[in-house]
Amino acid sequence: MTSSTKESGHTQRPCDTCGNIYDKSFEVMHQGAVYTFDCFECAAHRLAPHCAHCGCTVLGHGVEENDIIYCCAHCARHEGAEDLKDRGDSSERIVETTM
Ligand SMILES: [Zn+2]
């Protein structure tokens, strides 16, 4: 029994999406699991939710209805979700500035 450490704590882990080993890879913790990615596109590909209506990758907040994620309120409405607003829709009220 030899207790030899193979590498001195500097192991490069391959990207969890494409398997590429890159010296500038980074780790992302997501729902208790740690992933390694070589680029943000791989991270988004693996972790980002997809719109339940149009299927695009949701990189922003998106909108959520009953744990289903949509890229925008427009898509959510197409799937029957009501009472949803895009973030940013709340700027209807114009604030007057008095000099
Ligand atoms: Zn990758």
Ligand SMILES: [Zn+2]
């Ligand atoms: Zn969508």
